Amino acid sequence: MIALFSLLAALLLSLPSAAFTLADGRECQSLGGQWHYIVDPMDTGIYKYHMTLQKPSKRYFADRHFYSDKTTLIEYDFDKAPTLSVPGDWNSQCDRLYFYEGSVWYKTTVPFQRIPGRRWFLYFGAVNYQCMVGLNNTILGTHKGGFTPFWFEVTDVLKEGENSLIVWVNNTRGVSEVPTINYDWWNYGGITRDVLLVSVPEVFIRDYRLRFDGSVVDVEVALDGGSGSVSLEIPELKIIKKACAGKDGVAHFRFKASPGRWSPENPRLYDVVIGTASDRITDRVGFRTIKVDGERLLLNDKPLFLKGVALHDETIGLNPGRCRSEEDARALLEAARDLGCNFLRLAHYPHSEEMVRLAERMGFLLWEEIPCYWNIDWTSEETYANAENQLMEMLGRDINRAAVIIWSMANETPCTPERLSFLGKLIAKTREVDPTRLVSAALQKEKPDFYHPVVEDELIGLTDIISFNQYYGWYDGKPADCDKITWSIPSGKPIVISEFGGGALYGNHGSDTELFTEEYLELLYRKNLSMLAKIPGLSGLCPWCLKDFRSPKRPLTGIQDDFNRKGLIDEQGRRKQAFYVMRDYYSSVRF
Ligand code: GCB
Numbered sequence: 001m002i003a004l005f006s007l008l009a010a011l012l013l014s015l016p017s018a019a020f021t022l023a024d025g026r027e028c029q030s031l032g033g034q035w036h037y038i039v040d041p042m043d044t045g046i047y048k049y050h051m052t053l054q055k056p057s058k059r060y061f062a063d064r065h066f067y068s069d070k071t072t073l074i075e076y077d078f079d080k081a082p083t084l085s086v087p088g089d090w091n092s093q094c095d096r097l098y099f100y101e102g103s104v105w106y107k108t109t110v111p112f113q114r115i116p117g118r119r120w121f122l123y124f125g126a127v128n129y130q131c132m133v134g135l136n137n138t139i140l141g142t143h144k145g146g147f148t149p150f151w152f153e154v155t156d157v158l159k160e161g162e163n164s165l166i167v168w169v170n171n172t173r174g175v176s177e178v179p180t181i182n183y184d185w186w187n188y189g190g191i192t193r194d195v196l197l198v199s200v201p202e203v204f205i206r207d208y209r210l211r212f213d214g215s216v217v218d219v220e221v222a223l224d225g226g227s228g229s230v231s232l233e234i235p236e237l238k239i240i241k242k243a244c245a246g247k248d249g250v251a252h253f254r255f256k257a258s259p260g261r262w263s264p265e266n267p268r269l270y271d272v273v274i275g276t277a278s279d280r281i282t283d284r285v286g287f288r289t290i291k292v293d294g295e296r297l298l299l300n301d302k303p304l305f306l307k308g309v310a311l312h313d314e315t316i317g318l319n320p321g322r323c324r325s326e327e328d329a330r331a332l333l334e335a336a337r338d339l340g341c342n343f344l345r346l347a348h349y350p351h352s353e354e355m356v357r358l359a360e361r362m363g364f365l366l367w368e369e370i371p372c373y374w375n376i377d378w379t380s381e382e383t384y385a386n387a388e389n390q391l392m393e394m395l396g397r398d399i400n401r402a403a404v405i406i407w408s409m410a411n412e413t414p415c416t417p418e419r420l421s422f423l424g425k426l427i428a429k430t431r432e433v434d435p436t437r438l439v440s441a442a443l444q445k446e447k448p449d450f451y452h453p454v455v456e457d458e459l460i461g462l463t464d465i466i467s468f469n470q471y472y473g474w475y476d477g478k479p480a481d482c483d484k485i486t487w488s489i490p491s492g493k494p495i496v497i498s499e500f501g502g503g504a505l506y507g508n509h510g511s512d513t514e515l516f517t518e519e520y521l522e523l524l525y526r527k528n529l530s531m532l533a534k535i536p537g538l539s540g541l542c543p544w545c546l547k548d549f550r551s552p553k554r555p556l557t558g559i560q561d562d563f564n565r566k567g568l569i570d571e572q573g574r575r576k577q578a579f580y581v582m583r584d585y586y587s588s589v590r591f
Contacts (some may be wrong), residue, residue, distance in 0.1 A: 004577065009309055010133060012105055014432055015463060018207055018224075018396075019206075019279065019399075020149070020151050020207060021205070021206070021207045021208060022123070022196075022198075022475065023281040024283065024468070024506070025283060026282050027199040027200070027201070028123075028196045028198050029198075029199070030199070031086070031165070031196065031197055032085075032194060033106040033108070033545070034083035034086060034432060035085075035106045035191070036078040036103060036106070036107045037052075037081055037084045037090070037102050037104050037106070037107070038076055038105045039097065039103075040102070040104065041102045041103065044073065044076065046075065046103075048191045053198070058092065058289065059464070063292070066142075067239065068313045077106065078105075078166075084190065085189045085240050086106065087125065087191075087193045087194050087324050088190060088322070088324055089189060089192050089323065090190040090290060090322065090323045091127070091187075091188050091190075091330075092188070092322075093188065093321070095230055097188050100188065100572050101173060101564070101571040102170065102172055102189075102554065103169070103170045103185055104169050104170075104190065106166065106168075106169055106190075106423065107164065107166045108165050108171065109162045109163060109164060109199060110135075110158075110165050112160065112161065112162075113160065113161055114158070115199070116129075117202055118201060118202070119153060119155045119199070119200050119201070119202060120152045120155050120199050120200075121153050121154065121415045122152050122154045123149065123150075123193070123194075123196040123197075123198050124150055124151065124193070124194075124516070125149050125192075125193025125195070125196075125353065126146060126148060126193040126351060127146065127167070127190070127193075128147070128171050128188060128190060128192050129144065129145070129146040129171045129172070129187075129540075130144040130169075130170050130171075130549070131143055131167055131169045131191075132167070132168040133152060133155045134153055134165070134166045134167070135166075137157060137164070138407060139363075140152040142429075144177075144252070145178065146349070147313075147349040147350040147351075147390070147394075148350050148390055148391075149393060153178075153460060154197075159243060167191060169191060170189075171187055171188075171189030171486075172259075176374055176377040176380045176382060176383045177376075177383070178370070178372060178383060179376065179386045180370055180375065180376045182375075182464075183348070183374065183376060184551050184553050185348065185551055185564075186549070186550040186551060186552065187552075188322045190322075190530075192324075192388040193322075196543040200224075201256060203223055203225040203226035203227075203228065203277075203279065204276075205222070205276060205280075206222045206223065206249075207221075207396070208220065208221045208272075208274055208397055209400065209427060210272065212257075212287045212288070212289070215258070215438070216254060217253070217254070217255055217257050217287075218252075218254050218563075219232055219252070219254075219272075220251070221243075221245065221251045221253075222249055223249040223251070225249075227244075227249055228245060228276060228277060229242060229276065230245050230251035230275070231274070231275045232253050233271075233273040234257070234270055234271065234272055234273075235272065236272050238272065239255065239257060241253050242422075259464045261287060262288040262360075262402040262403075262440060262572050263288060263300060264343075264364065265362040265364075267363035267403075268286060268587060269284040269286050269361065270286075270287070271284060271567055272284075273549065282564070283400065284398055285362065286402030290436075292564050293496055294493075295376075295492065295493060295536070295537035296494060297438075297494045297539045298537065299404040299405075303511070304365075304539070305539060305540060306342065306343040306365065306496055307341050307342045307541070307581075307589060308341055308342075308367075308496075308540055308543075309336050309343075309543055310347045310498070310543070310545040310546065311332055311345070311346065311547060312348075312357075312545070312549040313346070313351040314550065314568070315328045316328075316332060316572065316573045317571065317572065318571070318572060320571050323351075323352060323354075325354070325405070326354045326358055329351075329352065332547065333355075333362055335546060335569055335573060336546055337362065337364075338367075339546070339582060339583050340582075340583050340587050341586065342365060343364060343366070343542070344365070344366055345367040345369075345408075345542045346369065347369060347545070348373050348411050349386050349561065350368055350369075350370065350393075350394040350398075350524075350536070351368075356401055356403065356404070358536060361401055362525040364404070365403060365512065365541075366401070366404045366405065366406070367405070368408065368409075369584075370390045370409065370410075370424070371390070371412075372409060372410035372422075373411045374412055374523055376413075377416055378416065378418035379418050384487065385476065386563055387426060388426060391407075391409075391426055395434055397429065403478075405437060405438055407437055407439055408436075408441055408442060408467070409440070409519035410423055410426075410441040410442045411441070411442040411469075412444050412469055413441070413443060415446075420459060423459060427463070430540060438464040439463050440465050440467045441459055441463060442468065442499065443459065443468040443498075444468055444469055444470070445468055445470050447476070451481075451486065452487075453470070453488070455468050455487070455488070455490065460463065461491075464493065466489060466493050466494070466495045467497070467500060468489075469497075469498050469500070469544070470502060471499070471501070471502070472485060472528060472531065473502055473523075473528060474524065479512075479520070479523045479524040479527040479572075480523075482528055482530065483527065483529075485531055487535055491537060491559070493539060495539055496539055496541070497532055497535075497542060498542050499540050499542060499543070499544035500528050500543055500544060501520050501525075501543050501545065501547075502524045503521070503559075504518045504520060504521035505517075505518075505560075505565055505570075505574050506569075506570035506574045516565065517560050518576050518578070521577075521578040522577040525578040525582060527539075529581070529585050543568065545564075545567055546567060547568075547570070547571060547573070548563045548565050548567035548569070548571045549563065549567065550564070551563065551564040
């Protein structure tokens with residue numbers, strides 16, 4: 001494995017750093033559909049039979065088979081291999097891959113016709129966890145991190161007619177990876193989000209960033225392949241501006257505007273049209289401000305209470321898997337809307353761009369996070385680089401979304417100096433790239449005294465809000481204990497409870513003292529809500545969680561059956577009694 005990973009590390013450097021905005025006006029051809037796949041637990045497509053330390057050779061990406069020296073490995077034949085849907089995880093599509101962690105090779109063919117004056121990019125929405133991409137026998141590069149987009153320019157690699165696209169995907173967990181080997185969700189492997197062939201002019205608008213401080217709009221537009229005049233229009237505001245991109249390809253705009261504000265009650269979006277002599281993109285953008293004023297959160301200068309819920313990127317249905325479409329995202333968002341939410345914690349890794357954009361249109365405020373979960377390898381420079389890369393890819397994709405108000409760095413991490421310095425660096429980087437949003441991390445309480453929990457963490461000095469997870473009534477004591485709890489939490493910043501909850505199997509009825517019954521969970525919610533509502537400076541709640549989700553850590557037969565049962569709805573969308581307790585609470589909160 002060592003040689004493979006050093007090769008992957010070297011290739012990582014070839015990735016572009018600036019983001020690549022997918023807005024309307026981009027010519028995108030979806031490469032989704034049925035792709036052939038070969039399961040390769042021994043990485044035969046990488047290693048020669050004697051040599052696990054041999055560098056992989058690009059000959060292995062030749063058309064139909066793997067090759068070893070001059071020998072064709074005839075048993076590996078893509079044309080005879082079965083198919084999987086792309087996008088899609090492999091675990092939920094194929095019974096024998098339910099628990100699979102390892103390598104899978106995918107192959108499709110890409111029809112192509114060259115048009116003079118155009119360039120082409122191969123764009124992947126997400127591949128879990130790492131991959132190597134080969135097109136027509138050329139390795140384009142690699143990517144690590146299972147939830148964020150990446151792309152390669154393929155203008156010179158594509159040929160007229162049919163092109164062979166082969167992707168090696170590996171979802172093996174690793175101690176120094178992000179996330180690490182231990183986490184409470186399903187390790188769905190595969191090409192889980194869209195694959196697009198994007199066609200752009202030779203000089204094109206690669207990315208733009210828009211900021212609004214309440215009266216002034218700042219926009220930076222980055223061109224790729226040249227410089228020149230750039231126009232910016234917001235027709236509904238009668239704004240038409242021109243600026244010039246210099247040698248660095250970046251054009252700057254700054255002007256005053258008083259747009260209608262985006263908010264959950266009125267998720268208003270404006271067309272923003274960016275043009276050059278050869279390119280034109282349109283995006284829908286919301287204008288809002290988010291600030292902290294002492295212990296209050298202010299959205300558009302008005303006090304805000306976050307009526308939240310946390311969720312995984314997993315479909316509702318009998319056999320859940322990673323969300324693949326806007327419909328999948330909509331089903332989750334409608335359940336959250338019925339709960340009365342105005343806020344979502346997209347846990348524990350970046351969800352899809354479709355989810356974020358739809359949530360914005362539906363008026364949800366968002367918390368986005370990267371998978372620095374529990375105890376990762378805080379001292380490894382490679383782990384840090386990987387975490388920062390995932391963070392920057394998430395910011396790069398969603399920085400123009402008004403819905404996103406919080407970037408979260410981590411979940412339930414230990415209070416050690418190494419972790420403080422690791423997360424401190426991530427926070428500094430986030431603020432450098434995006435000084436307009438709030439930064440947080442889901443912390444945990446310490447328990448010197450069961451009835452008097454203390455939230456104490458040096459990281460609080462670096463974040464804008466205090467967020468922590470707590471499980472009174474589930475991991476800690478019984479629901480009734482909530483009546484006797486007094487909290488000690490630093491003052492001066494808004495407090496958002498980033499998790500609380502417990503497990504119940506939908507339809508499992510019994511006494512409210514019996515674990516996993518709906519009655520137990522209902523009582524747990526009632527008791528938690530009355531305990532938490534007393535916390536001064538409470539600015540939001542995020543129960544854990546919206547829907548029962550798959551987790552290999554939850555095998556209890558007849559109750560869990562590989563599901564974490566802390567959902568307010570079960571995997572099929574059926575509402576547990578606790579759902580109504582939470583809904584009543586949210587409908588009673590006035591702000
Ligand atoms: C937590 C984690 C979450 C788990 C949850 C649980 O604190 O943040 O990922 O799924 O507890 O159910 O134990």
